[in-house]
Amino acid sequence: MKLPITALTLFFVSLISFSQNLPSLLKGKNINSTFSILAYDEHTQEWGVAVATNNIYVGNSTIYIEPGLGAFSVIAETEPSYAQAGFEKLREGKSIMDAIQYTKNKDDQANYRQVSGIDKDGKVYAFTGKSLKYWNGNASQILGKNYVVMGNQLEDSVLSSMSRSFETANGTLAQRLMESLVAGQRSGGQISGKQSAALVVKGTNNDWFNQIDLRVDHSSSPVDDLKKLMDFHYGRIRLNQALYAHREGNQSRALKKLSESEKMLDGWTGMYSRIASANILLDNKENAVKWVKKGISENPNWSVYLPAFYFLKDSPEMKGLINPSRFTTKDWEAALNMLSNLGRELEVIELAHRLKSDKIESSYLNFLLGRSYFYEKDNEKAIKFLELALQMDKENIEAEMLLNKINS
Template sequence: MKKALVFFLLAAVTGAVRAQVFKSAEPLAHTYSIVARDEATGEIGVAVQSHWFSVGTSVSWAEAGVGAVATQSFTNKSFGIRGLALLKKGLDAQQALDSLLATDEGREVRQVAIVDTKGNVAVHTGNKCIDFAGHIKGASFSVQANMMLTNKVPQAMAAAFEKGKGKKLGERMLLALEAAQAAGGDIRGSQSAALIVVPGKSNNEPWNERINDLRVDDHATPLKELRRLYTVQVAYDFMNAGDLAVEKNDMQGAMQAYNTAMHMFPRNLEMQYWTAITLANNKDLKQALPMLQKIFAQDANWKELTRRLPKVNLLSVDDATFKKIMAL
């Protein structure tokens, strides 16, 4: 049934289906997305939302020090990897896009956008993409959409992204997606969303080169869930900053970072726990003990974990203090 449906849709859109060009395996990612480069930091990103399962595995592609690609509508997934490879060879965004489309007989049902590390942007909306379809190319960004409920989506996205100047790139792209949804969004509704941000320069450490890499594969309100995940990640970033401050013996900076994280995610016991352990290790029992007492009362497993920390030097207090903690 699925193959028959895809065949019918492709026939309706293209007029003549060729099996070697249009494949039932190609996802129908009719959607809205943004590719962008942060002019201040050099970071590059891509974000997307669609009424299609796991849109992030089809539409969004990015690599540190290379660029970002969004490939959608009747999606040619190879455009992601091939587009990045062309950028890596030294082509700019427009040259890479031209190369991809030159041999693609399905170009008129494709929608593709590319941004490179210099902020060059290229975008294509085929004339047989389903209305409402269109794009807007701005300074170091492009927004694109197809099968939208209204024709106002690209304008809303561009305005939200530009208004967010000065914020982190991930935040700005989220604002663009949220503006798209507020302007009508996908005519079919919502199902999945994704956000990727990578550094503008690579340190040849690909395992460390995803600033944001978040996906919501199937959800009733994917943008709200993506926003929640983004907020959680930002909170954990503050926790990491607090840990680094502790290593430098900057307790004031550490507590400021920890408190910011806990304020953003107040129900997360783990954030509270490691903050309390850090306080205990720095002999600030006045703050540490009440926090640990509340945590232990909510979940006794944290108390059991505390019992195991001295063995691995993660809790370095004297015997009297340790007994006091375990008596809570």
């Protein structure tokens, strides 16, 4: 039976639409255009991979890192066994080339894959499956000192741009990987579009909070969104550095780091209260108010943070935003806690006693009052209110710990 001409037309249009994947499409494969960079930093003992693709959650199946051993990136038609067996071979003392070739020699689908690897010393190896040359766009790899860039279905200059960017970039390994990925996208990226991106960095000397695992699983601008996540990561570090510098009495460094953090954290409304309080610590009330109002304008639910900024209620710019008459007990606790975090213990003591006289009472409020007396070196009154806090709530662990500290 002959197909109607309209059906034939639709059939061939469908084949043309997927022509870049034709060799694997007929075999039921699910291949997607991808580009990645894998690298090692010999100074920090870190390994990292950054990758972008036109499919969802690319970080789920393309990045494999074991600090102190090496890393693998498997793209095109992914296959985790390259990393699983590869790490085992590296443990046995095999070279990175042998570690990859071990699986490739047993893989009858190797012609559909791209695999790169790097060992504990930064030695690299990669291969691009022979069938990838039949897809639209460029499919190849570039091996450099301590890094590999590779990809398929790409504009011609993508990999060279990634390589050049990585070699000239400054900053941490994660930042250099990010610069490389951004350069690849700006050079045209994948000819078939973009949907997800990921970046992972792990090191032998890194605490858990210094390991980076960032993913954008579905987006119309995944690389830009991934860069924003990295800005958030380093912005929070800059903010902590600002607070530390302030405690150490280095105000110029504190102001510099705070300014850097503000640029990097713009868009993360959950950090605006910390930015505002940091500005108060550094005597920039006007900027603190700006961040409070910015939080409210960008996220209506941000108003939950407002009671903590009770001390700003009389500022003309805050008129109508803070209404103490509607505060709950927890709101007052937030107000007291913020004052204490700012080192304004005498204000905590004055406000807490006023609240208690108005019959606003709680275990945590008494703990905050006792803690402020402790900070003011009045242990007798500190003990009084800490004991009262425990009478109201025997499970108030913060009151218990501070009381034990005073009595020890």
